[in-house]
Amino acid sequence: MHGRIRTWGPGALVLLPTVLLLGYFVYGLIAWSFNTSLTDRHTARKGPASYVGFENYGHLFGEDRFLNSLKNLGVLTVAFIVGTLIFGLLWALLLEKGVPGESIFRSIYLFPMAISMIASGVVWGWLLNPSQGADARGLNRLFEILHLHFLENPWWTAGSRWTTMASIALPAVWQLSGYIMALFLAGFRGIPPELREAARVDGASEFKLYRHVLFPQLSPIALSALIILGHMSLKLFDLIYAITGPNQFRTEVPAIYMWNTLLRSDMAKSAAIAIVLLAVVAVLVIPYIAYTVRQENEE
Amino acid sequence: MSTDTAAAATGSAAAAVRRKPPKSRGVIADGSTRRSRTVRYVLLLLFLLFVLIPVYVVLITSFKTSGDTTAASQWSLPKTWTLDPWRKAWDVLQPYMVRSLSLAIPAAIISSLIGSANGFVLARWRFPGANIVFAFILFGMFIPYQAVMLPLRTTFTTLDVTRGVPTLILAHCIYGIPICTLIFRNYYATIVPNEIIESARVDGAGLVQTYLRIILPLSMSGFVVTLIWQFTSVWNDFLFALFLTQQDNGPVTLGLAALSGGQKVDYAASMAGALITSLPTLIVYIVLGRWFIGGLMAGALKG
Numbered sequence: 001m002h003g004r005i006r007t008w009g010p011g012a013l014v015l016l017p018t019v020l021l022l023g024y025f026v027y028g029l030i031a032w033s034f035n036t037s038l039t040d041r042h043t044a045r046k047g048p049a050s051y052v053g054f055e056n057y058g059h060l061f062g063e064d065r066f067l068n069s070l071k072n073l074g075v076l077t078v079a080f081i082v083g084t085l086i087f088g089l090l091w092a093l094l095l096e097k098g099v100p101g102e103s104i105f106r107s108i109y110l111f112p113m114a115i116s117m118i119a120s121g122v123v124w125g126w127l128l129n130p131s132q133g134a135d136a137r138g139l140n141r142l143f144e145i146l147h148l149h150f151l152e153n154p155w156w157t158a159g160s161r162w163t164t165m166a167s168i169a170l171p172a173v174w175q176l177s178g179y180i181m182a183l184f185l186a187g188f189r190g191i192p193p194e195l196r197e198a199a200r201v202d203g204a205s206e207f208k209l210y211r212h213v214l215f216p217q218l219s220p221i222a223l224s225a226l227i228i229l230g231h232m233s234l235k236l237f238d239l240i241y242a243i244t245g246p247n248q249f250r251t252e253v254p255a256i257y258m259w260n261t262l263l264r265s266d267m268a269k270s271a272a273i274a275i276v277l278l279a280v281v282a283v284l285v286i287p288y289i290a291y292t293v294r295q296e297n298e299e
Numbered sequence: 300m301s302t303d304t305a306a307a308a309t310g311s312a313a314a315a316v317r318r319k320p321p322k323s324r325g326v327i328a329d330g331s332t333r334r335s336r337t338v339r340y341v342l343l344l345l346f347l348l349f350v351l352i353p354v355y356v357v358l359i360t361s362f363k364t365s366g367d368t369t370a371a372s373q374w375s376l377p378k379t380w381t382l383d384p385w386r387k388a389w390d391v392l393q394p395y396m397v398r399s400l401s402l403a404i405p406a407a408i409i410s411s412l413i414g415s416a417n418g419f420v421l422a423r424w425r426f427p428g429a430n431i432v433f434a435f436i437l438f439g440m441f442i443p444y445q446a447v448m449l450p451l452r453t454t455f456t457t458l459d460v461t462r463g464v465p466t467l468i469l470a471h472c473i474y475g476i477p478i479c480t481l482i483f484r485n486y487y488a489t490i491v492p493n494e495i496i497e498s499a500r501v502d503g504a505g506l507v508q509t510y511l512r513i514i515l516p517l518s519m520s521g522f523v524v525t526l527i528w529q530f531t532s533v534w535n536d537f538l539f540a541l542f543l544t545q546q547d548n549g550p551v552t553l554g555l556a557a558l559s560g561g562q563k564v565d566y567a568a569s570m571a572g573a574l575i576t577s578l579p580t581l582i583v584y585i586v587l588g589r590w591f592i593g594g595l596m597a598g599a600l601k602g
Contacts, residue, residue, distance in 0.1 A: 008426035010506035014416050015432055018476055025473045026439040029447035029454070036449065091346060094339050105343050106316070107588060108350055114584035114591070116535030118552045119573040122559045123353045126360070126566060131370070141373045142352075174350065182592055186315040235443045238537040242556065258445050259541075271449055278446035285441040293434050 030278065037271035044265035056272040065249070066257065066273070073253040075161050077233040079169035084229055085222075087173060088180025093210075095181070096188040106185070110178035117175070121242020124171035128243065130157040156244055156251055164250050171239055176232070180225050187221040188214065227288050234281050316592055361385060361571035368566050384567035385575070388558060391568075392575055395554030399534055400579070402464045402550055406471040407529035411522055413472070414479020418521075419514050421480065422487035423496050424506055433484070440477040448542045455543065463548030470543060471533045479525045486521040487514065523590045531580050531591075551576050 037056055039049040060066045091109055095102055112120065129138035132152045136144045143151045153159070156167040191214060199213045237255040244251045246259055254277045261270035360368065361384050363377040372378070420426075421433050451470065460466045491514065499509045537552040544550070546557060555576045559569035584591050 011420040011424040011426045011429075014420045014424075014506070018413065018417055018436065018480070019432060021473050022436060022439050022476065025451070025454075026442060026447065029450040030442070032450035033446055087346075091343075094343050094346075099336070099340060099343065103317070105347065108347055110592070111581070111584060112350065112353075114531060114580045115577050116537065116552055116555075116580070118535075118537050118555050119577045120353070122555065122569050122573045123357055125559075126356060126570070127353065135370050137370050137373055141370060145374060174353070178350070182316050182596070186596060189315045189318045231441050235445075238552075241537070242559070245560070255443065255445055262449070267449065274443070274445040274448070277443045281441060281443050285438070289434055289437050289441075293430055293437075297430060 030275075033271045033278075034275050036267055037269075037275050039268050041267040042265075042269065044267070049268070052268075056268050057276070060269070060272055060276065065252070066254070068249065069252045069254050069257045071161060072165055072251065073234065075165040076169055076236065076253060077230060079162070079166040080172050080233045080236075081226065081229045083166075083169055083173035084176050084180050085225065087177035088225070089184055091177065091181040092184035092188060095185060106178075106182070109181055112175040113179050115175065117172075117236075117238035118242050120171055120175055121239045124174075124239075125243045128155040128167055128170075130154040156248075168236075168240055168243065168251055171243065172233070172236065176229065180229070183221050183225055184218060187218045191217050223288075227284065230284050231281050234277065234284070316596075317589075357570045357574055360567055361388075361574060363567045365565065365567060384565070384571040387565070387568045388572035388575055391558050392551060392554045392572055395549065395551040396575070398464055398548070399551040402467050402471070403530050403533040403579075406468045406475065406533045407526045409468075409472045410475035410479045410529050411525040413476050414481075414525055415483045415515075415518055415521065416510065417476070417480040418483025418485075418487055419510050420506075421484045423491065423493075423514070424509075436477050436480055438477075439474065440481065444474070444538050444542075448538075452542060463544050464550075466543050467533075467536075467539055467550065470539050471529070471536070475529050475533070478528065482525050482528065483518075483521055486518075486524070490521070491517060520590065520593070523587065524593045527583055527587055527591055531583060534580050 038051050038053060040052045040055075041049040091105075095105060099105070127138045129136075129140060131137050132140050132154070133144075136152060139155075140152045143149065153163065156164045195213055195217075196209065199209045204213065235255060236253065237259070240246070240248075240251050240253065240256055241259075246256050252260075254273050258270045258273040258277070261273060359374075359376055362380045362382070364379060364381050364383070367378050417436070421429055455462070455466050455469070460469060495513060496509060499513055504512070534550075535552065536550070537556070540550050540553045544553065546553060555569075555572050558572045
């Protein structure tokens with residue numbers, strides 16, 4: 001027993017500060033937020049607050065504004081994930097067999113990833129100007145010049161929830177498609193060439209080769225991509241803040257709503273929104289972490 | 300192939316992206332004809348346009364005089380080229396840039412060092428329950444920061460950490476530990492052969508000795524990856540900046556938001572500002588592109 005502790009002890013000791021720090025700053029503070037969300041602390045004023053149980057949550061889910069922000073988030077997430085996966089996979093497919101200048105394409109497709117969402121939001125705010133016709137600006141002006149009038153639209157400022165949130169998703173798709181491309185490209189290049197050879201020898205068509213041989217090999221990567229994009233989308237804040245400003249009901253998502261609630265110093269309510277957001281992320285991520293850790297144990 | 304294939308080997312994943320497919324014997328061997336190659340090429344060029352349109356916008360607008368940004372002239376080159384928007388943006392952003400540098404560099408270094416030590420233990424010096432600790436750390440990577448932000452602010456106020464750069468360094472170090480740990484854990488699991496560690500242990504080397512003498516010298520490319528990753532995400536962060544600092548002691552993302560917000564936006568200056576703000580991370584991307592991709596791959600578990 002003593003010998004075991006001598007071998008294991010130092011390792012555990014190295015991790016101890018991290019465990020303590022994260023124990024407090026992640027788990028402790030989450031508990032703190034949760035605790036606040038159960039109280040009636042609706043002002044910045046300190047002093048005793050009383051517990052009201054899940055009342056704040058009840059109010060939230062009975063509130064049009066919060067339900068609106070959840071629906072916005074759902075639509076945004078679908079548009080963002082589908083868009084990014086399509087572009088990313090398409091680019092990877094176009095590049096995976098190798099073309100002249102491949103590294104240039106790759107670098108340019110990937111570069112938006114290096115830019116902050118605030119900076120790209122500034123540019124996309126300009127591009128997504130809602131004016132149309134003679135007064136058109138931004139992308140709409142470009143469509144005017146190219147005589148693609150039918151493409152002109154008011155972007156996020158009018159129209160259905162889908163138009164609005166897809167307009168917000170567009171810059172996010174622009175930023176992250178290159179990343180997904182890189183993931184899939186690494187996947188394609190990691191497939192042993194013999195697999196393709198064997199499928200071709202067996203007379204598989206190009207389509208069947210991808211459908212039955214290559215794509216199944218990529219499914220772990222697709223799962224990672226889905227989790228990454230999903231949790232990014234749930235937390236999306238900067239881009240909306242930069243493009244529409246934080247005070248737009250049309251584009252409000254829980255992350256933004258929480259900020260607005262906080263500005264009014266409604267501590268309990270903003271904590272409740274944050275906890276709902278955390279719960280949504282956790283539903284997505286915890287099974288994934290469990291799956292990953294278990295799979296590594298088997299190896 | 301495990302779930303985190305992409306995350307598995309930081310260096311080798313980046314290499315996999317760059318790896319050329321095997322040379323095809325003749326046109327038919329890779330299943331494509333000359334025509335399909337042309338189609339592919341045209342599509343690639345079209346998508347290139349989509350990616351580069353914002354770049355064009357930023358560049359032309361940032362050199363325009365304020366009278367030159369009318370609806371009709373939005374997509375044309377500047378009538379007269381001017382550096383005024385750049386000067387204006389720089390005047391506003393310069394103190395923010397300095398703060399962001401003095402924030403991102405130490406934050407990246409500290410979290411990388413902690414991540415390296417953690418990663419070594421989790422990959423090569425495991426103890427019972429190490430997996431539970433690993434999952435415990437991993438979850439910290441995914442949490443929406445909103446869930447901790449309010450009490451975090453209270454904690455920092457109680458600790459009396461000066462609001463501004465020191466506060467942000469502390470926050471980014473703590474919340475950067477999970478991703479750095481993951482990157483180093485995967486790096487050490489693939490790069491360092493087990494035999495080396497085992498023989499060092501047989502020779503009686505302790506954890507500290509093994510780490511300092513054997514592991515650290517082999518860690519260079521791991522550090523490059525985490526440093527780039529952390530530098531970029533700290534530099535680009537907006538949420539912590541907004542919650543934990545004020546306008547006059549915040550980093551450059553706050554400065555840019557201020558420059559581009561408000562009632563009457565000076566588009567030329569905000570475009571110049573967007574470029575100035577992005578330059579450090581763009582330079583990192585261009586100069587260290589290889590490792591940048593490695594970092595992205597390593598972060599495949601994060602986002």
